[in-house]
Amino acid sequence: MSRKEQLGQxxxxxxxxxxxxxxxxxxYLLLHPWMPYFAAYSLAFVLAxxxxxxxxxxxxxxxxxxxxxxxxxxxxxxxxFVIQSVGLYALVTWAGMDTRIAPLVAAVVxxxxxxLLSRKILxxxxxxxxxxxxxxxxxxxxxxxxxxxxxxxxxxxxxSAGSSSRV
Numbered sequence: 001m002s003r004k005e006q007l008g009q010x011x012x013x014x015x016x017x018x019x020x021x022x023x024x025x026x027x028y029l030l031l032h033p034w035m036p037y038f039a040a041y042s043l044a045f046v047l048a049x050x051x052x053x054x055x056x057x058x059x060x061x062x063x064x065x066x067x068x069x070x071x072x073x074x075x076x077x078x079x080x081f082v083i084q085s086v087g088l089y090a091l092v093t094w095a096g097m098d099t100r101i102a103p104l105v106a107a108v109v110x111x112x113x114x115x116l117l118s119r120k121i122l123x124x125x126x127x128x129x130x131x132x133x134x135x136x137x138x139x140x141x142x143x144x145x146x147x148x149x150x151x152x153x154x155x156x157x158x159x160s161a162g163s164s165s166r167v
Contacts, residue, residue, distance in 0.1 A: 009060060013115050016055040021107055024048035028103060037099040041088065049077045061122045069122055076117035083110040 001009075024044050031040035053073045057065040087106030091097040097105065 009119075010115070012060040013056070013118075016052065016060050017111060017114075020048050020052045020055065021104070023051055024107070025104060029100065032100070037092075038088075041085075041103055045077075045081060045084075049074065052077075056118055057122055061119065063122055072121045073118070076114060076121055079117055080110045080114045083113055 024047075027044035027047055028040050031043055034040075035043075053070060054065060056073075057063050057069065063069075084103070084106040087109050088102050091102040091105055092099055
């Protein structure tokens with residue numbers, strides 16, 4: 001994936017995150033008067049997570065949603081939930097922050113973690129392809145067997161190979 005494509009993905013993730021955070025916050029504020037703040041927070045979080053899954057699959061990562069991804073996606077949000085929950089508790093209890101504002105601050109802290117984990121689940125192989133750049137020429141560059149095997153390995157590990165079938 002080129003640097004331009006990566007930046008586009010980060011930008012789209014930020015847009016989806018903004019929409020998702022706004023959706024979460026509106027739901028939270030609507031529920032807050034009728035239930036304890038943490039219950040309102042939890043229910044709003046779950047409802048916004050479903051919307052986030054579809055926005056991220058279709059728009060951010062441009063991949064198809066599948067049941068497998070849908071059931072794995074909450075794993076990324078469990079981490080997000082823990083980070084936000086600890087942050088919410090600390091901000092309200094220890095810092096004395098208003099319960100209407102604290103969820104937004106906690107959400108900002110969780111953003112980088114959520115991006116990396118959601119990308120790993122929604123675009124399988126993306127992290128692996130980033131960590132290992134494709135091999136231009138192998139040690140057996142003169143032999144046809146070595147070159148074909150290595151060029152095949154390099155192209156199958158790339159994100160374009162995995163995402164082209166999902167677009």
